[in-house]
Amino acid sequence: xxxxxLNGGGRLCSGVGxxxxxxxxxxxxxxxRFSLQQSRIGDGCAAFDSSCRLSLEHSNCVxxxxxxxxxxxxxxxxxxxxxxxxxxSLDTETRLVLGEENGFTNSNKEHSEMRGVTVSESHTxxxxxxxxxxxxxxxxxxELIVLTLPAIAGQVIDPLAQLMETAYxxxxxxxxxxxxxxxxxxxxxxxxxxxxxxxxxxxxxxAEDIAKNLTKDLAxxxxxxxxPPNGTTERKQLSSVSTALLLAVGIGIFExxxxxxxxxxxxxxxxxxxxxxxxxxxxxxxxxxALGSPAFVVSLALQGIFRxxxxxxxxxxxxxxxxxxxxxLFPILIYFCQLGMPGAAISTVVSQYIxxxxxxxxxxxxxxxxxxxxxxxxxxxxxxxxxFLLGRTxxxxxxxxxxxxxxxxxxxxxxAAHQICMQVWLAVSLLTDALAASGQALIASYVSKGDFKxxxxxxxxxxxxxxxxxxxxxxxxxLSFGSxxxxxxxxxxxxxxxxxGVLFVSASQPINALAFIFxxxxxxxxxxxxxxxxxxxxxxxxxxxxLYAPRATGLPGVWAGLTLFMGLRTVAGFVRLLxxxxxxxxxxxxxxxxxxxxx
Numbered sequence: 001x002x003x004x005x006l007n008g009g010g011r012l013c014s015g016v017g018x019x020x021x022x023x024x025x026x027x028x029x030x031x032x033r034f035s036l037q038q039s040r041i042g043d044g045c046a047a048f049d050s051s052c053r054l055s056l057e058h059s060n061c062v063x064x065x066x067x068x069x070x071x072x073x074x075x076x077x078x079x080x081x082x083x084x085x086x087x088x089s090l091d092t093e094t095r096l097v098l099g100e101e102n103g104f105t106n107s108n109k110e111h112s113e114m115r116g117v118t119v120s121e122s123h124t125x126x127x128x129x130x131x132x133x134x135x136x137x138x139x140x141x142x143e144l145i146v147l148t149l150p151a152i153a154g155q156v157i158d159p160l161a162q163l164m165e166t167a168y169x170x171x172x173x174x175x176x177x178x179x180x181x182x183x184x185x186x187x188x189x190x191x192x193x194x195x196x197x198x199x200x201x202x203x204x205x206x207a208e209d210i211a212k213n214l215t216k217d218l219a220x221x222x223x224x225x226x227x228p229p230n231g232t233t234e235r236k237q238l239s240s241v242s243t244a245l246l247l248a249v250g251i252g253i254f255e256x257x258x259x260x261x262x263x264x265x266x267x268x269x270x271x272x273x274x275x276x277x278x279x280x281x282x283x284x285x286x287x288x289x290a291l292g293s294p295a296f297v298v299s300l301a302l303q304g305i306f307r308x309x310x311x312x313x314x315x316x317x318x319x320x321x322x323x324x325x326x327x328x329l330f331p332i333l334i335y336f337c338q339l340g341m342p343g344a345a346i347s348t349v350v351s352q353y354i355x356x357x358x359x360x361x362x363x364x365x366x367x368x369x370x371x372x373x374x375x376x377x378x379x380x381x382x383x384x385x386x387x388f389l390l391g392r393t394x395x396x397x398x399x400x401x402x403x404x405x406x407x408x409x410x411x412x413x414x415x416a417a418h419q420i421c422m423q424v425w426l427a428v429s430l431l432t433d434a435l436a437a438s439g440q441a442l443i444a445s446y447v448s449k450g451d452f453k454x455x456x457x458x459x460x461x462x463x464x465x466x467x468x469x470x471x472x473x474x475x476x477x478x479l480s481f482g483s484x485x486x487x488x489x490x491x492x493x494x495x496x497x498x499x500x501g502v503l504f505v506s507a508s509q510p511i512n513a514l515a516f517i518f519x520x521x522x523x524x525x526x527x528x529x530x531x532x533x534x535x536x537x538x539x540x541x542x543x544x545x546x547l548y549a550p551r552a553t554g555l556p557g558v559w560a561g562l563t564l565f566m567g568l569r570t571v572a573g574f575v576r577l578l579x580x581x582x583x584x585x586x587x588x589x590x591x592x593x594x595x596x597x598x599x
Contacts, residue, residue, distance in 0.1 A: 140442060140446070140454050140457065140458055141457070141458070141461050143442060144435075144438055144439060144442055144458060144461065144462070147310065147312050147438035147441065147442070148312075148434055148435050148438040150312040150313045150315075150316045151312040151316075151434035151435075151437055151438055152431055152434040152435070153316045153320075154303070154312065154315050154316045154319055154434065155430045155431055155433055155434040156427070156430075156431065157316070157319045157320055157323050158319060158323060159423070159426060159427035159430060160323070160427065161323035161326050161327060161348075161351070162184070162423060162427070163423055163424070163427060163488075164326075164327050164330060165180075165326070165330060165344050165347075165348060166180070166181075166419065166420065166423050166488055167487055167488050168330045168331065168334050168344060169334075169341060169344050170416070170420075170488045170489040171489070171490070172334075172340055172341065173491075174412055174413055174416045174489065174491045174493075174494055175277050175278060175281065175412055176281060176340070176341055177416045177419060177420075177488075177489060177494075178278050178408075178412040178413075178415040178416045178419065179272075179278040179281040179282035179285060179341065180281075180282070180285055180341060180344065180419075181404075181415060181416065181418070181419030181422075182267065182270050182272050182278060182282050182404070182408060182415070183267075183282045183283075183285040183286040183289060184289070184419075185270065185400075185401065185404045186259070186263075186266045186267070186270060186286055187259065187286060187289045187290070187293075189397045189400070189401055190255050190258060190259055190266075190293075191252075191255055191293055191296050191297060192300075192393065192397070193255075193390075193393060193394070193397060194251045194255075194297075194386075194390065194393075195248070195251065195296075195297045195300045195301065196300075196389065196393045197386035197389035197390050197392075197393055198244060198247060198248060198251070198297075198300070198301050198304065198382070198386060199300050199301060199303060199304035200304065200386075200389055200440075200523050201244075201304075201382055201385045201386045201389065202240065202241075202244040202301055202304035202305050202308065202382075203304045203305075203307040203308045203437075203440070203441065203444075203523075204308070204385070204444060204523075204526070205240035205243075205244070205308070205378065205381065205382070205385075206238060206240045206241060206244070206304070206305050206307075206308025206309065207308040207309075207310075207441070207444060207445065209238040209239065209240040209241070209308075210236075210238070210308065210309065213236055213238070235364075235365070235366065235367055235368050236366065236367045236368070237367065237368045237371070238367050238368075239371055239377055239378055240308070240378055241305055241363070241367050241369070242368075242369060242370055242371040242377060243377045243378045243379060243382055244301045244304065244305055244382070245298065245301065245302075245305075245369060246377065247301070247379070247382060248294075248297045248298040248300075248301035248302075249294060249297075249298060251297050252293045252294030252295070252296065252297035252298055253293075253294055255290075255293040255294075255297065256290045256291060256293040256294055259286060259287070259289070259290035259293060260287050260290045263283045263286045263287050263290070264283060266286070267279055267282055267283060267286070269405070270401070270404060270405050270408055271405045271406075271408035271409045272408060277412070278412060278415075281341055284341070284342060285341050285342065285344075285345050288342055288345035288346060288349065289345050289348065289349065291349050292348060292349035292352040292353065294356075295349075295352040295353040295355070295356040296352050296356075298356045298359075298360075299318075299352065299355045299356040299359060302315070302356070302359040302360065302363060303315045303359075305363065306359070306363070307437060307441055308441075309366065310441060312438070314359070314362050315359065317358075317362075318355050318358040318359045318362065319355055321354060321355070321358055322351040322352065322354040322355035322358070323351055323355075325347075325350065325351050325354055326347045326348055326350070326351035329343075329346075329347035329350065329351075330343070330344060330347050333346055333347050334347075385528065388528035388529055388531065388532040389528055389531070389532065391532040391535075391536060392528075392531050392532040392535040392536070395532075395535040395536045395538070395539035395540075396535060396539065398539060398543065399539045399542050399543050399546070399562075399565050400562070402543050402546045402547070403546055403558050403561060403562050404418070404422075406546055406547075406550040406557075406558050406561075407550075407555060407558045409550070410550070410554055410555050410558075413491070413493045413494050413497060414497055414554070414555045416489065416491070416494045416497075417494050417497035417498045417501065417555065418501075418555060418558065420485060420488045420489065420494070420498050421498060421501040421504060421505050421559070423488075424477070424481070424484065424505055425504070425505050425508070425512075428473050428477060428509065429473075429509065429512040429513070429516065430516070431469065431473070432466055432469050432470065432512065432513040432516045432517060433516045433519075433520075435462060435465060435466060435469070435516075435517060435520070436462070436466075436516045436517045436518075436519055436520025436521075437520055438520075439458060439459075439462040439517065439520045439521065439524060440520040440521070440523045440524040441524075442458055442524070443455050443458055443459065443520075443521065443524030443525060444523070444524045444525075444526070446458070447524065447525055447526075452586035453586075455524075455525075455586065456586060456587055459521060459577075459584075459587070462517055462520070462521070463514070463517060466513040466514055466516075466517040467510060467513065467514065469513050470509045470510030470511070470512065470513030470514065471509075471510050473506075473509040473513070474506045474507060474508075474509040474510055475506075477502075477505055477506035477509065478502065478506040478507075481502045481505055481506060482499065482502065485498045485499070497555065500555070500556060501555075501559055504556075504559035504560075504562070504563060507563075508562075508563045508566060511563065511566045511567050511570055512566050514570040514573065515566045515567075515569040515570045515573070517573075518569065518570065518572070518573025518574075518576075519531065519569075519573075521573065521577075522573070522576070525583040525584070526583070527576065527582070527583050530576055530582070534569075534572040534575075534576070535569070535572075537572075538565065538568040538569055538572055539565070541564075541568060542561055542562075542564050542565035542568060545560075545561045545564055546558065546561035546562075549561055
């Protein structure tokens with residue numbers, strides 16, 4: 001019997017009567033990437049294109065014998081072969097469904113036809129495949145850009161709101177600005193300690209869960225996009241989403257308690273003793289910001305979940321709503337209500353809860369938030385996968401915290417200047433983090449399919465764009481930073497110190513861009529062990545420098561240590577890519593004509 005038609009139009013890829021006969025023919029034609037013409041098809045054919053999905057109506061036409069044999073008799077050739085032959089539009093995986101029933105046993109005729117392929121036809125076939133391959137690579141690059149643009153907006157929104165907060169607080173005085181700077185640093189350190197690993201792991205786990213559900217939908221005869229044939233939307237039940245949300249809530253509550261109860265010791269560790277003029281305002285500010293920890297952790301975990309859905313637009317919308325409200329509340333609570341620094345903290349906390357609530361509202365439309373039973377949760381998997389990233393995050397936070405601590409020891413004016421430079425430095429540097437996050441999602445997707453050629457193209461493309469972005473940011477900041485500094489403070493002493501940090505803020509941007517991108521590349525190939533171990537080594541070396549350099553050179557020593565930190569991260573990334581034995585082995589291998597994947 002014939003295999004039923006598949007949904008979607010376009011070019012047809014052939015099926016042949018026998019799996020072994022197909023591989024022999026492909027080898028003779030020198031084509032592991034192939035597309036056989038419809039004229040050479042026997043009675044049985046499988047229609048594939050970039051948007052085709054097996055519908056419930058048509059799948060019922062497939063024989064019970066074919067269905068029973070599907071799991072172990074269907075070879076899979078991944079989309080290194082042809083971008084036009086795919087089961088799903090988002091994750092373009094080419095599946096050649098072969099059967100051995102009545103219409104597939106007409107072997108003599110088919111075999112004679114296959115042997116009739118001439119050299120000229122073979123060359124023409126290869127040329128068409130090359131064109132399709134180039135088109136597929138270009139599609140991957142376009143998808144990267146489409147994912148990155150909203151992600152960039154999302155990365156910009158939150159730092160811009162923090163810049164506005166810094167600007168409003170800075171007008172209250174240098175002591176207030178320095179106090180807020182120390183408190184914000186402590187909050188970021190504690191709140192991001194567990195959440196950065198949670199975000200990255202959630203992205204991977206949610207993407208895997210979606211792929212598994214898609215496979216089940218195809219097997220059940222659904223369209224493959226989460227909608228039954230009647231067109232109604234079906235909310236997915238993803239244990240990875242429920243686990244991430246429950247972990248985020250628990251971690252957020254723990255962090256809120258820790259920041260509130262241990263605010264004094266945290267400030268002492270940051271070089272702000274109880275006798276300091278900054279201690280009182282900083283402690284009050286930190287305790288207020290602690291109230292927003294649960295919302296902050298949940299919102300970051302939700303961003304990771306949406307990335308797993310390859311949705312970078314919804315987080316941008318939610319972040320825009322929340323942070324726009326914060327910018328609106330800053331002048332009202334700080335000046336009109338005369339709350340000062342507490343007014344800034346309250347504004348930020350309100351915005352964080354607005355962001356979290358709106359994201360949950362949108363996510364609830366996609367998935368069932370709570371699992372039907374606790375046994376379905378993936379706590380063990382999250383803890384195991386997040387362990388390496390936790391070590392990496394600790395190395396980063398310890399190094400950055402040490403830098404802030406050494407800056408605080410230089411006095412309130414130096415700390416205020418350091419806060420301004422750091423806010424600008426991080427705000428523009430994180431633009432490339434959006435590119436890294438998008439690259440991570442795409443690389444993880446194509447690696448899971450064995451499409452290493454596309455992974456190689458995406459990797460090269462991301463690195464080139466990263467360098468270009470870093471150089472552009474360095475040029476823009478070098479020319480404009482002098483005029484930006486007065487927006488944060490009017491204190492001439494602070495402005496004088498800020499002027500010495502122009503080189504640090506601008507010249508380090510290309511290095512920062514590559515460092516962030518390498519993080520995304522490591523996560524994309526699940527190279528968590530190397531990401532953690534290399535970061536620990538880099539952090540130890542940079543921290544040693546930070547312990548001694550500021551004592552001799554002051555604040556420039558802090559900035560030099562942070563630049564060294566980012567530079568060593570970049571070097572570690574290049575070392576891993578140049579290794580032929582690691583997960584990037586395919587960068588040093590000729591992948592042309594290689595068959596990747598198969599059951």
